Structure formats: C-alpha cells, structure tokens
Amino acid sequence: MAAVGMAPVAGLMGLGELQLRLPASKTQWFALMAGLALGLLGLVLAWHHPLSGPLALTAWGACALAAAVFWVKTPVLLLAPLPLIGLAPWSGWITFEEQDLLVTACGCGGYLAYALQLNARDRAPAWRHGLVYSTATVVLVGALALSLLWSVKRGFADAGGFHFGWFHGYHEAMNSVRNAKALFLVLALLPLWTAAAAARPRGFSRGLLLGLVLALAGGSASALWERLAYTGLLDFSTDYRTTALFWEMHVGGAALDGFLVMTLPFALLALLRTRSPWRFAIGLGIALLAAYAVLTTFSRGVYLALPLGLVPMVLLADAQRRRAAASGAESSHIDSTLGPVDEPLPRLAKLGALAMAGAFGLAAMLVFGGGGYRGLLALFFVMIILLTMPASLWRPSLGQRIMAVLMGGVLALLLGGASWALSMAVPKAAYVLNAVALMCCAALRWRDEPTQTRPVYVLLVTTCWFWLLATMVIVADYWGGTAGRWTSLAAGLALGGLWAAMLVEPRLWPLQGAGHRGKAGWRKRALLVTGLLLVLSVVAALGGGGYLRDRLASWKEDGQTRLTHWHESLRLLHGGRQWLFGKGTGRFVSSNLYEGPLSSRAGDYRLRTDEGEAYLALTAGQHMLGSGEQFRVSQRIAAPSPGPVTLTLVSRTASDAQIVLQICEKNLIYPADCIGTEQLLKPLRQEGSPTGSPPGWETRQVQLGNAPAMGGDWWAPRFVTFSMALDTQGARVDIARVAVQDAQGHALLVNGDFNREMARWFFSSDRHHLPWHIKNVALHVLFEQGLLGLALMGSIYVLALARLSFGRGRDHPLAPAIFAALIGFGTVGAFDSQLDAARIGFLFFTLLLLGLGLRALPGEGVARVA
Structure with a gap:
C-alpha cells in the first residue's frame, strides 16, 4: 500500500510509530469524505459559538486530533464529558450545542484516521468483528x-x-x-x-x-x-x-x-x-x-x-x-x-445473603426511626463486624457452635444489662461503651488463627458481637428514649437470630471460603459493605426528609395529572394523517401554546426588529402565575460587588404589566438569596400620536437593592443569574435594552441590546412544566x-x-x-x-x-x- 511520502510521525504518548497512507478501498474513501464533511460542519459551528469562536475552534481542533490518535476509543472522548458540556445557560444556544461540536470533531478525526490508516492494523477477519448488523x-x-x-x-x-x-x-x-x-x-x-x-x-x-x-x-x-x-x-x-x-x-x-x-x-x-x-x-x-x-x-x-x-x-x-x-x-x-x-454463590449462601440484606434493611428502618443517625451509625458498625467474621468460627463441631451461641447470648445479656445501667448513671457512657465493644470485636478478629479449631474463641467472638448489638440498642435508647429502645431492640433480636442461624448452618454464610481466598475475600466483603452504605442512604433519605415521603405519598394524584395531560396532549393531533405520520418533530410546545387549555399556555419570547433595531418581545402565560410559575429570560452574570445595584430598562407595553427584575443565586430552576424589584409598566402615549399607534419607548432606572456577597464559597461556588419575568397574565412587554451595574460601576450584562440576537440569554419555567x-x-x-x-x-x-x-x-x-x-x-x-x-x-x-x-x-x- 503506497505511502503518501510523509515521514513516519513520532509515537505519541507511547503509541509507537504512526504512519499515514492513502485510502485503499471504497470504504476508506467514503470515510475520507465523511471526515471532511463533518470537519467542515464542525468548523462552521465552532466559529459561530456565542461565547468565543476562536476558543471553540481551538478546543474543536484538540478534540479532532485526540480522536484521530485514539480513533478506536472515540466512545471515551464522546461519552465521558457528556454531562458537563452543556453551556446553554451561558451561551444561549439550544438548537446547537457543545455536544454537536464534540461529535463533529470526533467524527472528523476518527474518519480521517481510518481513511488515512493512522496507526493502522490489519483488519480482523469477519468472525472477530465485534459489531455486526x-x-x-x-x-x-x-x-x-x-x-x-x-x-x-x-x-x-x-x-x-x-x-x-x-x-x-x-x-x-x-x-x-x-x-x-x-x-x-x-x-x-x-x-x-x-x-x-x-x-x-x-x-x-x-x-x-x-x-x-x-x-x-x-x-x-x-x-x-x-x-x-x-x-x-x-x-x-x-x-x-x-x-x-x-x-x-x-x-x-x-x-x-x-x-x-x-x-x-x-x-x-x-x-x-x-x-x-x-x-x-x-x-x-x-x-x-x-x-x-x-x-x-x-x-x-x-x-x-x-x-x-x-x-x-x-x-x-x-x-x-x-x-x-x-x-x-x-x-x-x-x-x-x-x-x-x-x-457464583451456592443456593443456600444466596439465601443467606438475601436474609442478611433484608434483616439489615428492616433493622435500619427500625433503628433510624427511633435512634436517629447515631443509632444508624452504631448499626452500621455492628454489620461491619458481622461481615468480617473469620472462617475459623465454623471449624468447631455443631454442638460446640450451638453451645457458643447459647452461652454467648447469656454472657452478652449480662454485659448488656450492666452497660445499660451504666449508661443511665453516666452521661455519654452509651457511646463510650459502644466504642469499647467495637474495639473488643476488632481485637478478637485480629487474634484469629485460621488453621486452629478453638471453641473458646468462637464463644468469645459471639459474646462480644452480641454485646456490641446490645450497645447499639443502648445508643438508640439514650438518643431516642422509649421509641429508640423498643425499635432497636426488635432490630437487634432479628440480627442476633440471623447470626445464630448462620453460625449453626455454615451453608447460609454468604462469605464461604472468603477468608482463604485473599483478594476474593476483601472484594466480596467490600461489595457487601457497599450494599450496606446504599441501604443506609435510602433509609436516611426516606426517614430524614419529608420531601421524599411527600413525593412518594402523592403518586396517585400525580398519576391522575399525568393521565389528564396525556389525554389533552393527544387531542392536539387532528385527522388521520397526523395520527399516522405525526405533527412533526419539535411541534408539541407550540401546538400546546396555541391549541391547548389555558393552563398549558406558558410564557414566550421572540426577537423582533423595529427600524433595524432588535428588541425582545416577552409575554406572560395565561395560567395562574406565581413566583415559581413565571416564564423567565435570564443571563448568568459575575457576582456583583456588595452594595447597591442599578438597572436601566428601555421598554414599552400596550397595557399595564408588572415586570419582575431579579438577581439570584441559582443553578437552573431554584432561585435563592435574591435581590430585585417589581415595576408596574404602563403604556406611554406621546402627545399628538394617532389613535392605534404603538406606544412609545420608556426609559427608567431602578434600584435592585443592596447586593450581599454572592457566588458561594470557593469549594462550592454558586451561579449568579439575572432574570426578567412578567407577573401579569397574558401581558406583553417589549424590551429594547437592559443594563445592570453593580456598586463598583461594573456592567454585569452582555448583549443587553439584543443586537447579537439571543446570545448569552437563556429562558426557564421553574415549576410550570407540563406545557413543555x-x-x-x-x-x-x-x-x-x-x-x-x-x-x-x-x-x-x-x-x-x-x-x-x-x-x-x-x-x-x-x-x-x-x-x-x-x-x-x-x-x-x-x-x-x-x-x-x-x-x-x-x-x-x-x-x-x-x-x-x-x-x-x-x-x-x-x-x-x-
């Protein structure tokens, strides 16, 4: 296969010698054309990026080069940054976005690398193809x-x-x-x-x-x-x-x-x-x-x-x-x-794993309900010790193991009673006793001798773990009172019975052989600890927050709302042709706006021109408006300097309209720590203007308030957003210019006159979502x-x-x-x-x-x- 006369390129990042060759097949010529087409499309998109064309071109070129070198693994380049590359709240782009740039860059680099056989290898035979249609x-x-x-x-x-x-x-x-x-x-x-x-x-x-x-x-x-x-x-x-x-x-x-x-x-x-x-x-x-x-x-x-x-x-x-x-x-x-x-685990071991997971889930709910986060933490350590039980515990005979369970339970009961009495007499003693029991269990685990048969050791381990279980009940009792005592006691009895069954019947133990298999042992236990943490997270979210409980409790009402919405949405399809071929991609929102019920007629914006000058036509929805239901046009800005913030607005309206102007700390749809003002805009009629002529433009300067320190901490920054919304149903306001200055005189808005169309501007409907x-x-x-x-x-x-x-x-x-x-x-x-x-x-x-x-x-x- 002829070379293009280009000297081999030095190996990049340890990849060895790279070489370019002319396409040698129709497939490779097709790849060359596809790469060039995607490259041209990507360059055009990058040059028109609203934030910075040159910077977008540079990033696009770097991605294309990476895709050329690693063309076999382009899924990494495409998928890894997927959740992080949406810059629409900064750029104003929604039809085109950074994902399109990445796809065209990877496609361009990958196809050109394939066509020119960059870092080429012999094509695998058909039976080794991993993707066949x-x-x-x-x-x-x-x-x-x-x-x-x-x-x-x-x-x-x-x-x-x-x-x-x-x-x-x-x-x-x-x-x-x-x-x-x-x-x-x-x-x-x-x-x-x-x-x-x-x-x-x-x-x-x-x-x-x-x-x-x-x-x-x-x-x-x-x-x-x-x-x-x-x-x-x-x-x-x-x-x-x-x-x-x-x-x-x-x-x-x-x-x-x-x-x-x-x-x-x-x-x-x-x-x-x-x-x-x-x-x-x-x-x-x-x-x-x-x-x-x-x-x-x-x-x-x-x-x-x-x-x-x-x-x-x-x-x-x-x-x-x-x-x-x-x-x-x-x-x-x-x-x-x-x-x-x-x-795979044997069948009985799987049954034991399921029983352990179920018992822990039930115990976590019971303990958290009465003992809070402290009881839940004590339960977590109980389970950690349980999962690290050594395999040598099953070496003694069945009778010796049964005796260890019975005597261990009695000794732990005595220790637990003394611990409870001490916790009642000495403040915070419950936590100290729990820590002491935990350290005793850890010390016994450290003293394990895998090859020795030691019935006394089994008794000591069982006694100590039962005692740790008792101190968990004491912690819950100390923190939650009577409720914590009885719920955690029920959880402790369930876990104690489960361990007794597993010690008597070793085939139920899900970690059979883990102590003798090195890496497999730590891995299985780590997976089980992961499961424990996930269960704890779910229990904490359900028990520690009313919002999730309310969400789960309202499923029936929300389901009925969905059914009504689906029925109303399908009524927007008219005639057999639309039912057969559809109304067209991207047309639901517009159809809902013009043909749907009033509750579906959300706000809107359009960019218009008047004598060559651009302006924004902002309209409010027809539905019931509130602070969360308003349609907002926004721009992410730098945090204003602390002090008074001044806004200049050039607008007109044909009827009275209440406009809301705010600066908030806001990621997307949940504003917080806002400063702002509401202004009543009235039609401005110039003297001598004919009847029916459009109202005149009005310029007003208002104070948004004194800005506090905004932007959050350096380790958890908050985005700062300026937004405009209308709080009058069905109102329309035309905005020719908006400018915001902070206390230091810094201009906070870009493209406030809309001469770059909607570059840097974004829109949102924070809580009114069904129309969209x-x-x-x-x-x-x-x-x-x-x-x-x-x-x-x-x-x-x-x-x-x-x-x-x-x-x-x-x-x-x-x-x-x-x-x-x-x-x-x-x-x-x-x-x-x-x-x-x-x-x-x-x-x-x-x-x-x-x-x-x-x-x-x-x-x-x-x-x-x-």
Whole structure:
C-alpha cells in the first residue's frame, strides 16, 4: 500500500510509530469524505459559538486530533464529558450545542484516521468483528431515520416554513432540528464504530465501558456540587430536586434521571467484575456518588427504573456465566473486557445473603426511626463486624457452635444489662461503651488463627458481637428514649437470630471460603459493605426528609395529572394523517401554546426588529402565575460587588404589566438569596400620536437593592443569574435594552441590546412544566412521528432487548448492562419524554444501536458475576 511520502510521525504518548497512507478501498474513501464533511460542519459551528469562536475552534481542533490518535476509543472522548458540556445557560444556544461540536470533531478525526490508516492494523477477519448488523436491522434503522426526516419536514411546515436561526427557541422551525438530531449524530458515527469494533473489538468495548463510567462520575460529581452549594449534603426536606449541569431541565423534564439509569448499570457491572484493588476503590466511590445523585433526584421513576433494570442485569450476567460453564470456558475465569470473576454463590449462601440484606434493611428502618443517625451509625458498625467474621468460627463441631451461641447470648445479656445501667448513671457512657465493644470485636478478629479449631474463641467472638448489638440498642435508647429502645431492640433480636442461624448452618454464610481466598475475600466483603452504605442512604433519605415521603405519598394524584395531560396532549393531533405520520418533530410546545387549555399556555419570547433595531418581545402565560410559575429570560452574570445595584430598562407595553427584575443565586430552576424589584409598566402615549399607534419607548432606572456577597464559597461556588419575568397574565412587554451595574460601576450584562440576537440569554419555567413536555416517550414519538414512527421505534427497541437477552448479542460482556440501561430508559420514559433532550437522546440511541449489533467473540470468556 503506497505511502503518501510523509515521514513516519513520532509515537505519541507511547503509541509507537504512526504512519499515514492513502485510502485503499471504497470504504476508506467514503470515510475520507465523511471526515471532511463533518470537519467542515464542525468548523462552521465552532466559529459561530456565542461565547468565543476562536476558543471553540481551538478546543474543536484538540478534540479532532485526540480522536484521530485514539480513533478506536472515540466512545471515551464522546461519552465521558457528556454531562458537563452543556453551556446553554451561558451561551444561549439550544438548537446547537457543545455536544454537536464534540461529535463533529470526533467524527472528523476518527474518519480521517481510518481513511488515512493512522496507526493502522490489519483488519480482523469477519468472525472477530465485534459489531455486526443484520439486513433486517439495517432496514428497520433506515426506515426509522426516513420517518424522522419526514417528521422534520412536517415540523418545518407546521412552523410556517424553514427559516434558519442560531438562537431559535421551542416555537421556531429550528426546534425540529434540535429534537431530531440525536439519532443522526449517532448514525454519523456508527460506521466509524463498526470499523473500530472490527479492528480492535475488545479495545472498542473497553472504551465504551470507560466512557460511560467516566460520564457517570462527572454527572454524579456535578450533582454532589449542586447539593453542597445550594442545599447541604444531608438536607432531604427542602423542595429542591437535583438537576446537575443538565440545562435541558430548565423547563422541567427528566434529563438527569435518564442519564443516571442509563450509565449506572455499567459502573455496577464493572464494580462486580474488577479484581484490581485500586480500580475497585475508584468504582466503589463512583457507585456511591451515583447513589447519592439518584436519591437527590427525588424521582419515583428513577427509584422504580433501577431495580427493574438491575435485577435482569444480574440474571443475564449469571446466565452468561452458566453458558460459559457449560461450554468449558469457565476454567480461565477471565472476562476479556472486565477481567477475572468469581464463582457464583451456592443456593443456600444466596439465601443467606438475601436474609442478611433484608434483616439489615428492616433493622435500619427500625433503628433510624427511633435512634436517629447515631443509632444508624452504631448499626452500621455492628454489620461491619458481622461481615468480617473469620472462617475459623465454623471449624468447631455443631454442638460446640450451638453451645457458643447459647452461652454467648447469656454472657452478652449480662454485659448488656450492666452497660445499660451504666449508661443511665453516666452521661455519654452509651457511646463510650459502644466504642469499647467495637474495639473488643476488632481485637478478637485480629487474634484469629485460621488453621486452629478453638471453641473458646468462637464463644468469645459471639459474646462480644452480641454485646456490641446490645450497645447499639443502648445508643438508640439514650438518643431516642422509649421509641429508640423498643425499635432497636426488635432490630437487634432479628440480627442476633440471623447470626445464630448462620453460625449453626455454615451453608447460609454468604462469605464461604472468603477468608482463604485473599483478594476474593476483601472484594466480596467490600461489595457487601457497599450494599450496606446504599441501604443506609435510602433509609436516611426516606426517614430524614419529608420531601421524599411527600413525593412518594402523592403518586396517585400525580398519576391522575399525568393521565389528564396525556389525554389533552393527544387531542392536539387532528385527522388521520397526523395520527399516522405525526405533527412533526419539535411541534408539541407550540401546538400546546396555541391549541391547548389555558393552563398549558406558558410564557414566550421572540426577537423582533423595529427600524433595524432588535428588541425582545416577552409575554406572560395565561395560567395562574406565581413566583415559581413565571416564564423567565435570564443571563448568568459575575457576582456583583456588595452594595447597591442599578438597572436601566428601555421598554414599552400596550397595557399595564408588572415586570419582575431579579438577581439570584441559582443553578437552573431554584432561585435563592435574591435581590430585585417589581415595576408596574404602563403604556406611554406621546402627545399628538394617532389613535392605534404603538406606544412609545420608556426609559427608567431602578434600584435592585443592596447586593450581599454572592457566588458561594470557593469549594462550592454558586451561579449568579439575572432574570426578567412578567407577573401579569397574558401581558406583553417589549424590551429594547437592559443594563445592570453593580456598586463598583461594573456592567454585569452582555448583549443587553439584543443586537447579537439571543446570545448569552437563556429562558426557564421553574415549576410550570407540563406545557413543555408530553411526559411520555411513546406519546412523544407518536405526536412527532405518528403511529408509523412509533411502530418503528417500538420494533427496534424490542429487537434490541431480545437480542441482548437471548439473541446473538447476549454473550457480549456489556450486554447485561446495555439491557439494564434500555429497561431503565423505558421505565423513566413512561413518565417523561426524554427524547426532547438531545444529550439524553444521543446516549439512548448510542446504546440502542450498539445493542443491535454488538456480539461476543469466539473464545472471549463470557461474563460471570460474583
């Protein structure tokens, strides 16, 4: 194959010698053309970025170069930053966004690298291709793409024709592009991924897994920051649902919910299978961080979606292991993507693990209800000691173990009685006694001799653990009084009985052999401790916060509201043609505004011109207005200097209108620590103007108040946002210019005259969300693409699930996690229309289309679960 005369490029980052060659096949020439086309599109988008064209071009070029060098692992580059790259609240872009720049950069670099054979390797034979699509699958996906294109055309027609705009909102024609682009972005990359999975199938799978786990880490970390900055980590009572950095939730929605349920299965699958201690520690941290993010969504759909997805994931992974065992592949104990794995637990050991989990969950609820966080912490240490019980305890005979349980119970009862009397006499003695019992248990564990049969040692360990259990009851009693005493006593009796049964019947112990297997022992125990922490988190969220309880208690009323909304939304489809082909992508919000009930007629904004000068036409909704229901146009600003803040407003109105002007600390839809003013605007009629002429422009300067120190702490910064809203139903105000100055004279707003269209401006509807979403994925597809599009989407979704569960893709190491992610998406999608969020749609279509093509390689050593 001829070289282009270019000298080999020095190895980059240890990759060895790189070399460029001319395309040698039609496929490579196609890749060259695709790379150039995506490159041209990406450069145009980057140059028009509202924040900084040169900076966007630089970042785009760096991503394209990285994609060229690591073209096999472009899923890492695409997916890892996904939850962090939505800059719409700063830029004002919603039709186009940073994800589009990243896709075009990775596509450009990847296709050019493939076409020019950068770091090329011999193409793998067909039997080693990791991504293969059947003819029927290609036909179905192609039909769905054509249906979506037709729906885009219908959306343009419904919007009054196609008109290009960089800053269109939800009512203009470009919203059809925004709603439809996710599938086409994935299809643009699919040939590149197919080539990568053919060249290095295992490397491609590892890249996909790593990208999704890193994405989960980034999204969960942003959720942690949001709670830390705006509510506090342990505040589960404030009416504040986490949105992280998903700007798509500015009008409600479930973008974060869909993201979590589609990425968390991959982190948990990796956690179950990794054998590296440091990787396990990192994975454990990510899983716990994600669990916190899940809890703080306060989303009943997420709480339902995760078990519905994760339980089948475990079952499918176990089925993979059994098929490997039947084929004789289990001897290697290796999963080529995720590393070696453990043998499955015996049936009785699984029963014991379930009993332990159930008993701990029940005990946690009982103890927390009466003993609070301190009782819960004492229970946690009880379980930690239980999980570290040494295997040598089962070496004595059955009679000796029974005697240890009986005598240990009696001795612990005596110790517990003395401890309770001391706690009543000496303040804080309950906590000291709990710590002493814990140290005694730890010391006995340290003195274990695995090869020795010591009945006395069994008695001492059992006595000490029963005593620790008694001190847990004493802590709960000291903190919570009578309620804490009896609830924790019931929990202690349940746990004590469980341990006695496991000591008598060793086959119930879920950690059989863990003490003799080195790494396997610590790993199993770490997984169980992780489960304990997750249960504690759930109990604390349910018991420590009234907001979550209220959310769970109101499911019936909210369900009826959903049903009514769905019924009213489907009434917006008129005639058989719209039912068959849909009304067009991106047209639900506009249809709801003009044809829906008054409660669905939310506020709006449009950019207009008058004698060549741009102005913003801001309107209020027709529904009942309140501080949370107002439609806001906002801009993120630097924190003003402490002191008086002055605002200059040039506006006009045809009728009286109350305008609300505020500066708040606000991430997306929950304002806090605001300063601001409300102004009554009246029509300004100039003398001598003819009747019916538009009102004149009025300039007014007002004080927003004295700004306190804003912006939060350096370790938990808060965003500062200026916003404008109308508090008069149906009112309209035209705004030609708005300027804000702080006490130091610094101008806080950019593009206050709207001459750069809506650059830097963003909008939100903080709590009035139903007008913006149909709140169901299937109905969303039906509304936009009709019954034809819904049938195609449903067929592809079912086909992917079937292929991953019992089809050709079932033995791919990532098949269980992809299956769980798709189930999670479908469950959350039963209550929200997630496909109107482009980043979530991109993630969904990525997993859906990969699930249709991924397959295990012969001899790959299919996945097993611990």
